[in-house]
Amino acid sequence: MYKYDYLIIDIGSTYTKQRLFKDCELVATVQSPTTIDNIYKGIKAGRDIMREALKEDNIQAKHVLASSSAAGGLRMVAMGYMTRVTAKAAKEVAMNSGSKILEIVSNENPPEYRIQILKEINPDIILLAGGTDFGDESSLIENASLIVESQVKGVVVIAGNIKAQAEVARILKEGRIPHIRVPNIMPTIHQLRVKEAREAIHREFIKQITKAQGLSILQEEITNDKVIPTPGAVLMASELLAKGTYSEKGLGELIVVDLGGATTDIHSVIPRYENLEDEEIGLIVSNEKQVSYRTVEGNLGMRISAMGVLDTISPKAIFHKRGIKDEELLEEFVQYCTEIERIPGHIAQNEKEHMFDTFIAETAIEVALKRHAGYISTAADPITGIMPGMPVGRDLRNVNTIIGVGGIFSHREPSEGKKIILNALKDKGISLLPNEPKVLIDENYLLYTGGIISQIDEDYAFQVLKKQF
Incomplete structure (x- = not known):
């Protein structure tokens, strides 16, 4: 027992x-x-x-x-027919597969450039997409030939036009390139099907970390x-908490702000999008109407990427926003950010450093949320039909819950963590961010555990998360 x-x-x-x-x-x-x-x-x-x-x-x-x-994630290059479409699909595939997109190339790039990228990055995974089912076949076949020519030995996940896959597999086999066939990640212009590609890449992720x-x-x-990628566990937990289970209702629309030393990850889950028809969803490339969506800001973090925060928003702008005009303090702030990049394990030692950490956190979260969310258009675009005042992109105005995850939230009082997130939301501008959300803090860093447990027992996992949040 x-x-x-x-x-x-x-x-x-x-x-x-x-x-x-x-x-x-x-x-x-x-x-x-x-x-x-x-x-x-x-x-x-x-x-x-x-x-x-x-x-x-x-x-x-x-x-x-x-x-x-x-392990930091498998290094992935995505190849497709059109850059924007491939980028969209690749981000969805990478969301919780254990891979990290380093470059996206397409038939819009010259063949020699595509070969050069493959040779320079030498990826662990090549996501080979392109063409809806029974649509364009040439791009998938051409890119397969370029992979063979580049002589890289990463695993190719063939995830494009189902009709062209047999020929692509033959080319790769003759070139002695390891490959896996999965269903087309974009079978129609309205639909993304990424589960099988994610699972294939995840199996490769497990092979890597078991070394x-x-x-x-x-x-x-x-x-x-199984050993699942931690970001994937956070995403699964977010989905479970938002949707609930068969027997119990979830929290509804929510955002998870995961603030780390190197990155700021934003997850949003909007359950009502599950019921949309293809026509309402629109073209895959032009909207953010999937139920779950994750963005990763690799240059915004509390330690390793502290200077990335200052590169995005100048130190003077950060101080000006808070009504601080102390030039000496400004210099100290920049110096502090420089030093903590070199010493990522540093813990704030006094009230001043505590304040500097707050500034970094609020700025990183504000930028990451605004990049994740859509916006209100301020200009007309006759090609897309967008008019001034129209919402464009992911609309988060009805999100009623935000959860803060990360070291700064688990090491401070919950009231301080809530204040950091609310301050980051103060200046929404034209961004489609939540109006009056309830802010919850993952004090014990438990959110990811709900995602892991949900693989075995969703009801148990939901009760764990419910007790925490």
Whole structure:
């Protein structure tokens, strides 16, 4: 008989987190440094602390599940027929597959440029898209030939026109390029079908991280034979919390602000979009009407990307917005941002540094939210039919819940975290951002655990999230 229900392990680049559950309640939580030389050392160190705290000789849970962001994601290049369409589809595929898009090329780029990109990046994954089903075949076939010519050895996920896939597979096989065939990620101009491509890339992600020293021991403990990407776990939890389960209603439209040291991720879930017809959804490339949507700002973060925040919004503008005219303090702020990029583990030591961290957080969140959301048009576009005053892009005005996730939220009082998010929303401008949302804080960094547990038991996962939020 197992004493506990779930032991959830998340291997991050800096810290490894472990959460223990019984009867949908959080029983124990521990965080230990990630040991890069042997991942299991860090896991064991945290487990020992947990054992001592619970006065247990051994931690036995029915389900041991894991996620990881330590590998940084597979390097992916997407190739397609038209850049805008390929970019749209590739972002959806990468959302929780464990891959990171480094470049997008299409038939709009010269062949020699496409080959050059492949050689320079030498990707782990090439997402080969192009053509709706029974539409254009030439782009998929041409790009397959260019992949062979480039001599890169990444795995090609063939995800374009279903009619051309057999010929593409033949070309790649003759060129000794490893490949996987999945259904077309854009079978019609109104539809994205990304599940199978995500799963194929996720399997490659697992292959990569299992090469890490010490992970083979963890694999023997994991009860579902999966290690999912942490951002994917957060997305799954967001969807579950928004939609609810068969027996219980969810929170409805929500946004998750995941503020890290290197990136600021924004997830939004709008359940009502599930009921839209193709005509209402419109062309895939021209709108953001999918139920779940995630954007990643790779240059906005609390530590490694602190200077990226200042590159986006000047330090003077940040101070001006807050009515601060102290030039000496401004210099100190810039110096602080420079230093914490070099020392990502730095923790604010005094009230001044605490204030500087607040400025970085509010600015990163404001920029990331505005990039994620749509806007009110201020000009007419006769080609698209857009008129001044029309909403364009993802409309988040009816979102009633925002959840703050990340170190700054878990290490500060919830009231401070809520204030950071509300301050970031003060100056909406023309952005289609929430009007009067309720702000919740993930104090115990539990959101991702709901996504992981939902693979086994959605009802259990929903109760865990419900108790937290």
